[in-house]
Amino acid sequence: MTSNSARPADAELVIGLVSVSDRASAGTYQDLGIPALHDWLRAALTTPFRVETRLIPDDRAQIEATLIELVDTARCALVLTTGGTGPARRDVTPEATLAVGTREMPGFGEQMRQISLHFVPTAILSRQLAVIRETPDHAALILNLPGQPKAIKETLEGLKDAAGASLVGGIFAAVPYCVDLIGGPYIETDAAVCKAFRPKSALRPTPAA
DSSP states (O other), rough: OOOOTTTTTTTEEEEEEEOOHHHHHHHHSSOOOOHHHHHHHHHHSSSSSSEEEEEEEEEEHHHHHHHIIIIIISSOOEEEEOOSSSSSOOHHHHHHHHHSEEEHHHHHHHHHHHHHHHTTTGGOOOOOOEEEEEEETTTEEEEEEEEEEEHHHHHEEEEEEEEEEEEEEOGGGEEEEEEHHTEEEEEEEOOOOOOOOOOOOOGOOOOOO
């Protein structure tokens, strides 16, 4: 499996964005998931990055193949999916994600539901989760996110009061350090949007003025 030194920390940051929807992939309506994810990343990240986008139907085999391709071939360090995480029979994104992962990261799903429960009691029906997919020389974090743009932003960024103080932490605060630990590029964020947390021993020195 990959180690912390598998890739240089200043390697290109490639992020996969996957929207899972039968109707959007068929052109019945416009996909909103990928634009919402991309907009949030542009606002939150100060590290240059490139995205690989995929719009696919609710088909388990295709979801699995897409996630494998994004990690193993496109070399994404982070993959964000949106859609297909509810209890309906066509919602198979979590099953596909678990099938391609080498280890599960349950804390992400727990926190996503905690955030959503501030708004709707049906958040307990969500099956969002996260895994790491590892190959001998590469690894990536895969996160299943909600389908609605507002919920995507709340989940990634967390909740703040009127004064801007954090009420509930968003999940993205933990993403950069997780990517560090699996050998990925060093990701930095705009603290005004989402302050990434790292232990002091993992922080890069601030460049001299």
